[in-house]
Amino acid sequence: MDKKELVERITKEVLVRLNEQNRTVELSGQSTGQTAVAEPSGSSGSKVRVPADIAPYIDHTLLKPQATRDQIDKLCDEAAEYHFCSVCVNSTWVAYCAKKLRGTGVKVCTVIGFPLGAMDSRSKGFETRNAIENGADEIDMVINVGALKSGDLKTVEEDIRWVLRACRPTTVLKVILENALLSDEEKVIACRIVKKTGVDFVKTSTGFAETGASVEDVALMRRTVGPDMGVKAAGGIRSFEDAKDMIDAGATRIGVSASVAIVTGQKSKSKYQAV
Amino acid sequence: MDKKELVERITKEVLVRLNEQNRTVELSGQSTGQTAVAEPSGSSGSKVRVPADIAPYIDHTLLKPQATRDQIDKLCDEAAEYHFCSVCVNSTWVAYCAKKLRGTGVKVCTVIGFPLGAMDSRSKGFETRNAIENGADEIDMVINVGALKSGDLKTVEEDIRWVLRACRPTTVLKVILENALLSDEEKVIACRIVKKTGVDFVKTSTGFAETGASVEDVALMRRTVGPDMGVKAAGGIRSFEDAKDMIDAGATRIGVSASVAIVTGQKSKSKYQAV
Numbered sequence: 001m002d003k004k005e006l007v008e009r010i011t012k013e014v015l016v017r018l019n020e021q022n023r024t025v026e027l028s029g030q031s032t033g034q035t036a037v038a039e040p041s042g043s044s045g046s047k048v049r050v051p052a053d054i055a056p057y058i059d060h061t062l063l064k065p066q067a068t069r070d071q072i073d074k075l076c077d078e079a080a081e082y083h084f085c086s087v088c089v090n091s092t093w094v095a096y097c098a099k100k101l102r103g104t105g106v107k108v109c110t111v112i113g114f115p116l117g118a119m120d121s122r123s124k125g126f127e128t129r130n131a132i133e134n135g136a137d138e139i140d141m142v143i144n145v146g147a148l149k150s151g152d153l154k155t156v157e158e159d160i161r162w163v164l165r166a167c168r169p170t171t172v173l174k175v176i177l178e179n180a181l182l183s184d185e186e187k188v189i190a191c192r193i194v195k196k197t198g199v200d201f202v203k204t205s206t207g208f209a210e211t212g213a214s215v216e217d218v219a220l221m222r223r224t225v226g227p228d229m230g231v232k233a234a235g236g237i238r239s240f241e242d243a244k245d246m247i248d249a250g251a252t253r254i255g256v257s258a259s260v261a262i263v264t265g266q267k268s269k270s271k272y273q274a275v
Numbered sequence: 276m277d278k279k280e281l282v283e284r285i286t287k288e289v290l291v292r293l294n295e296q297n298r299t300v301e302l303s304g305q306s307t308g309q310t311a312v313a314e315p316s317g318s319s320g321s322k323v324r325v326p327a328d329i330a331p332y333i334d335h336t337l338l339k340p341q342a343t344r345d346q347i348d349k350l351c352d353e354a355a356e357y358h359f360c361s362v363c364v365n366s367t368w369v370a371y372c373a374k375k376l377r378g379t380g381v382k383v384c385t386v387i388g389f390p391l392g393a394m395d396s397r398s399k400g401f402e403t404r405n406a407i408e409n410g411a412d413e414i415d416m417v418i419n420v421g422a423l424k425s426g427d428l429k430t431v432e433e434d435i436r437w438v439l440r441a442c443r444p445t446t447v448l449k450v451i452l453e454n455a456l457l458s459d460e461e462k463v464i465a466c467r468i469v470k471k472t473g474v475d476f477v478k479t480s481t482g483f484a485e486t487g488a489s490v491e492d493v494a495l496m497r498r499t500v501g502p503d504m505g506v507k508a509a510g511g512i513r514s515f516e517d518a519k520d521m522i523d524a525g526a527t528r529i530g531v532s533a534s535v536a537i538v539t540g541q542k543s544k545s546k547y548q549a550v
Contacts (some may be wrong), residue, residue: 065391065417066456069425090393092419113389118365123402130397140342144367150344150454181341208483271289 004150048247051240053266059109059255061088078260080104086138088255098135109138115206119140121162128166140171143190145181156184160197174201179217180209191224201230212236215249222250326515326540327375334384334530336363341401353535355379361413363530366406373410384413390481392417396437403441413447420456449476449507454492455484466499476505487511490524497525
C-alpha cells in the first residue's frame with residue numbers, strides 16, 4: 001500500500017467513525033410512525049440519520065458488462081471495509097466474489113435473467129441454482145415483463161416459482177419489477193403476485209431502464225406488500241439524501257454503486273451511472 | 276380480416292412484387308469485386324439493389340422486455356409474409372414462435388446471456404440447450420465482455436465453447452461482440468477467438484448499448500474473419516440504405532426491427548428503436 005492509498009484509507013475510516021459517533025449523539029429515540037420492517041434491525045427512531053447508518057442497507061452494485069476483475073476486486077474490498085450487506089454482481093463473477101469475501105460477513109448477491117427478465121423460466125431456475133452452488137447468498141431476479149404486459153399472470157407467477165424452487169431455505173430472493181416499464185396498476189398487480197409466492201423482497205428496478213427507483217414507487221410497493229416483506233430500491237440512487245428518502249419511504253435495502261461516497265458523506269463527483 | 280387490413284396486406288404484397296420486378300430489371304451482372312460469402316446465395320453482381328433483396332438477410336427482431344404476445348404474433352406474421360430469414364426473440368418466446376412458424380420456412384433465432392453477456396458460462400449453455408429443445412434454429416450469444424476487458428481470453432473462448440457444445444450440428448451460432456464497449460484492438464482479438472472456435476457468425480451488437488452496427492466495424496470484422504464466416508450487423512439499422520451499406524461492407528445477415536419498412540421501401544416514420 002503506498003502513502004497516498006494509506007492516507008485515503010485512514011481518511012475514509014475516520015469519516016466512517018465520526019459518522020458513527022454522530023449517530024450515537026443524534027439518535028433521539030423519537031418514533032417516526034413508520035411501519036416496522038424486519039431488517040436491518042435498528043432503533044425505534046428514524047432509521048437513518050447520518051451517512052454511515054446506510055451501510056447495512058447497501059447491496060454494493062457493479063453490473064456493467066464491461067466490469068473488469070480489478071473493478072470487481074475493488075468492489076469486494078470496499079464492501080468488506082465499509083460493512084455493506086452484499087456485493088451485487090453478474091453471475092459470471094459469483095464464484096470469484098464468494099471466494100474473495102469468505103469470512104468478511106459480506107454476502108454475495110447476483111442477478112438472474114438480467115436485465116430483461118425475458119429469459120425462459122427453466123433457464124432462470126438453472127442460473128439461480130448454479131449461482132447458489134457457486135456461493136450466491138442472495139438472488140435478484142427480473143420478472144417476466146412481457147407476460148405481465150400480456151395479462152398472462154399465471155406465467156408471471158410460475159416464472160417466479162421456478163426461481164424460488166431453485167433457492168435454498170437460506171437464500172434471500174428479490175423480484176425486480178422494472179417499474180420504468182409498468183403502469184401503477186401493473187406495479188400493484190406485480191407486487192401482489194410477488195407477495196403471493198412468498199419471496200423475501202420486491203425490488204423497483206434493474207438500473208438499466210430509462211428510470212430507476214422513485215420515492216413514490218417505493219411507497220406504493222410498501223403499501224401493497226405490507227409491513228413484513230422487504231422492499232429494495234435500486235437505480236439512480238446517488239447521494240445520502242436519495243438513500244435516506246428511499247428508506248424513509250419504506251425501502252429496507254438499496255442497490256447502489258456510489259456506496260462509498262454515500263456512507264462517507266462525500267458528494268459523488270462524476271455523473272453517476274446507476275449501474 | 277377486415278377491409279383495412281386487407282388493403283394493407285395487398286398494398287404491401289404489391290410493393291414487394293414491384294420491388295422483385297425492379298430487381299430483375301436492374302440486376303446487371305457486373306461484379307463489385309466484393310469477397311464472396313456463403314449466404315444468401317445470389318447474383319454475381321451487387322448483392323442488394325432494391326429493398327426486396329434484403330428480405331433473406333433479415334433476422335426480424337423484437338427483443339424489448341415489454342414485448343407482448345400480440346406484438347410477437349405480428350412479428351411472426353410479418354416474417355412469414357415477407358420471407359425473412361428468421362424472427363429473433365428472447366428465449367421466453369421461443370416455444371411459442373416455433374409452434375407459430377412451423378411450416379413457413381422462417382427460422383427461430385434467440386439470444387443467450389443477453390444483452391450483458393455476463394451470465395456464467397454453464398447457464399449460457401443451459402439456456403442454449405433449452406432454447407434448441409424448444410425449437411430455436413439459431414443462437415445469438417453475447418461474449419463475456421468483462422473477461423475480454425480483463426485480458427482473460429481463455430475465459431472468453433471457454434464461454435463460447437460452452438454454448439457451442441450445447442448446439443446441434445444444424446444450429447447456427449452467432450457471437451455478439453458488443454462493439455460499443457470495445458476498442459478496435461479488442462474487436463480484432465474477439466473476432467480471432469470467435470473464428471478459432473469455429474462458430475458460424477460474428478455479430479456487431481446487441482442493440483442495447485449506446486451505439487449499434489457501423490460500416491467501419493462490419494468491414495473490420497469481415498477483414499479479420501475472412502471471406503467464409505458469417506458477419507451479422509445489428510443495432511440502429513433503420514433504412515434500406517443502412518442495410519445495403521452493411522451488406523456492401525461485408526455483412527451476410529442483418530438484425531432489424533424496421534424490417535417491413537425496409538423491404539417495402541417505406542421510410543421508417545417514428546424514431547426507430549434498435550431493439
